Amino acid sequence: MTLQATRNPLRERFDAALTGFIDRQDTAWPDGAPRGALDSLRRFILAGGKRIRPAFCYWGWRGGGGEDCPEVIDAAAALELFHAFALIHDDIIDGSDRRRGQPSMHRLFATLHDRHAWRGDSLAFGRNTALLCGDLCAAWAEQMFHECGLPPGQIHQGYAAFALMRTEVIAGQYLDLVSGVGDGSVASALTVIRMKAARYTVTRPLQIGARLAGASPSLWKAFGEFGDPLGDAFQLRDDVLGVFGDPAVTGKPALDDLREGKPTVMMALARDAAGRPQAARMASLFGNPALDDEGAEELRGIIRSTGAHEQIEQMIRIRTDAALAALTGARLPPPVHTALTELAAAAVDRTH
Template structure:
């Protein structure tokens, strides 16, 4: 199978692998255990997402000399289960009610509690049940990765990068929490996005795929040179969409990040150059859990007026260009370089 022939159906192949894995969990679900969690997870995992992390993993494998095969599709798709874990927990921490245009997992279970008029606090039930679902996704990611079908020595090679990715994401989430109550500087926000999102979106998936294929340390280093700045650009775009995106397209309310007071690079830049009046309005509006659309419009106007939005767009361009320059210098088959260039464009030039 040629490289070109495998590019278009990748998402369908990842979805088929995930469906098969979840179907196998369905058959082994413990007798007597409520199936609501399993059914909700099935919908959440299969009903959305860009599958960008499995795609980078796949092309890391191909760049490392691996041939197309079902086994690497399984290994790459396992990253989507880890991503589901991260999203579910992130929504709980942030108090986000929507994800991918649908109620977030904790809201699904809180609504279920209300609908059945069960005893106790529906919000606590929703939160606790969603935590368990996120934990299950993390366990499933491990299982699917180790059961992908590749030889054990190859799985062991790739698992080192998988484990590092997992640690970085959790450490990054912790740093994000610390930053939200302490240091909300631009420098701190940049560290958070590198650890929490950038590396687990691009660099680590590429390296997992490459190491599964037995690639050289030089290629893994080249993938870091490409992936780190591109992953930063991906998250910077996400932060812009969180404030300026169309909720009908992003699938997430545009007020969430503003009500949460999320310490993003963009907000840090705005605060750094805001005049006294602008700073006072940001202090009053940003992080207000009751913020309405009129207040959000005012925040957006301040972000534009301070030049923070233009600065972020420049940062996205600079980091994307740096990543693409590193990609051009890497020793890769031309079709792999083309596929990664297209993935890079999709990661930063997006509306959701």
């Protein structure tokens, strides 16, 4: 099958697989249990997202010699359910009120509580309900992956990489919390993005697909050499967009990362390069929950003047170039090489 025949409809095929899976869960939802969580999850999962992780998984499968088939579409789409779990929990931890241009799950349920004037703490209700929704997405991801229809031996091989990805994401989230109260160094910030986001965005999906196809250990290594730097570049771009992006495009408020005091590589670089007056202003502005637009613009100006913004752009370029060089050395079939090159560009050259 040609690249043209498999690339263009991939997102639609992933969405169709997710829709079918969620619809099947609807019939299994226990009688008497409120359907608000199920309906809200359906909207959250299907309403947005780049589907970049399923795409990398699919092309990892093709790179490992697998042929296009509905079963691998289901297996790859399961990663989007895991991604939903990670986003919901991350928004709770970060206190983010919006995601993909809509209220985050915990905010959605807190608003529902307020609207109906229910008893108790609306924020606690929103947080606790969203936690359950995130847990359900994690369970669904496992279920969808195992029910994809591939032979059990192949699923078992792919699941080893899936389990590794899951552990890394949770450990990376914990490390992110620790780094937030730690030294805020560039090195610790780079470690966080590698564990929490980079590998589960690019490297592990590729390796899951390759393992499902029964690929050799050499391809696992090649995908790591390509995926790790590209995943880093992807997350560095996310961090730039979190400060300098247009909220109408990113779907998240421009002040969230700055008010939270998110310990990104860019902020660590700015802190290291700041003069004493700049450092004092950063200390008063960054991580201030009352930060307003004027203060945020001042903080952006400090980041630019220290050279941190340009340094991050250079780091993104260097890592992307390293990933593409590794891809060239991987000796993949031309359609797979082309697809991964295009995915690399989409991961890094973006506005949301």
